[in-house]
Amino acid sequence: MIVTTEKLTKRYGDRAVVDEVSLSVRRGEVYGFLGPNGAGKTTTIRMLLGLVKPTSGTAEVLGEAPGTPRALLKVGSLIEGPGFYPYLSGRDNLRVHAARRGVTGTHVEAVLEQVDLVGAASEKFRRYSLGMKQRLGVAAALLGKPELLILDEPTNGLDPAGMADMRDLVRALAAQGQTVLLSSHLLGEVEEICDRVGVISRGRLVAESTVEQLRGDTVLLVRADPIEKAHVLIEGSTLHGDVLHVRETDAGALVRTLVHADVDVQEVRPLRRTLEEVFFEMTGAA
């Protein structure tokens, strides 16, 4: 396990912003930490980095207590947007960060290359576009080849192209075996790049599983004429308006049955609940 938390809790006043969260991130996976605004994602991540002390509960990062040098040196992070000196160039900002991390200057060039910022490296951070700032944040997180990369909403504020670039970057890192904990309020994003998901809502972890498990079983949608006859023919089917929902995965057998019974089959496709539906169900935000 790369990260484990045990009933991790943070209270502000008498409000539990993070409420007994027990999650686990495994080596080599991209873990999506999913939840609506204000759910407690950033607060949880801050506790994993030792920026915020938990009110109760425990957390372990790479076998170490959060916030200790031994944990921090093995973790690269980007929390709630990049924090850099506006008057320094991107490269100088990374040099400053490298000095703090005890990393040599040659590595700075390597991470600049990785996030495709070599061309703009000598420009002042202040003059960077939002996408460039975000990429510099990822570059800083990559300094020192961390075992765990924590990215808190890395696509925040990016345009669709920027988001796609960021996802490609995370996927490329994951392909090299990088463990990533990525928080997001965008379901599509998590669905696209994450192996496992933890869903947090109002401070509580309401689910943790693979994306597939979260979606549940596959259901087939069948459109046929006459639909009533099809409904009778297929056991366990339910009629929804002019279509059938069938909890069945062998579409071929299903079509053969209908055709042999002289039913016209117009459409058969898997009806997968989107993560969005699951998410709204669980977070009660619908």
Added chain:
Amino acid sequence: MGSVKAELLRLWKWPATWVLIGVWLVMTLTFGYVFNYLALNGGTNRGDLSQQQLISSMQPENVGAAVVRGLPMFGGAIVLVLAALAVGSGYGWGTWKTTLTAGPRRVSAMAGTLGALGIVVVVLVALTFVVDLGAAVAVASLEGWDWNLPGWAAVEALGAALLIAAMWTGFGVFLGVVTRGPALAVGLGLMWAIVTENLLRGVGSLLGPVESLTKVLPGGSAGNLAGAVGGAGAPGVLTDLSGTTAALFLVGYVVFFVGAATVLKVRRDLV
């Protein structure tokens, strides 16, 4: 240590560092030499400074006193602003977050900041000395005085200057950490250094206990130390305490400000 190197790198490339140092150097030159030189040559000198005192204040051998003279109030205000900005703006920029997640312990990160600020302050005092010495030699040559290089007294004065600057730097760091931002830290710090203590000194002439207190407040201690090493004749310079007493109070303030700021930095959540 990586933290000092990192912090020094970013302070060195920070325009504000050099703007503030530059402003200070211009001020010390203007008030220490330019105006005095003009006063000496046809000014209407009706103040409390005799011609002889004007000459003496500009002599190269008295350059140590010239350096320390400006620090209790204006020089102090400048380094306080520098420290408060350096520490306070890290909260808004999010750089504290980056710093505290980089790896080193919080104590080390804080030590890096303090160490780098310390180096900047040493550079500032050294530059002040060089610039003042240059000005003094220039004036002495222009006027055709017999002059000597500064002796050991200058070392004592420079030591006092460093202690005074360190105290104001610590004050700025403390305010930056407490207020978690540059604006309030700078505002409160300037208010204290330039207004509050002077007002209290005004009240002190009416109320005895307040008067005793003003002598040992940060600015009061700084002024007394400057006065004890010969830095008379500038705003904020006092001669109510012995140099040793004043220096001990200043050391106490440095320890308190730096210690309190470090404890706060280490203990408090960063959100």
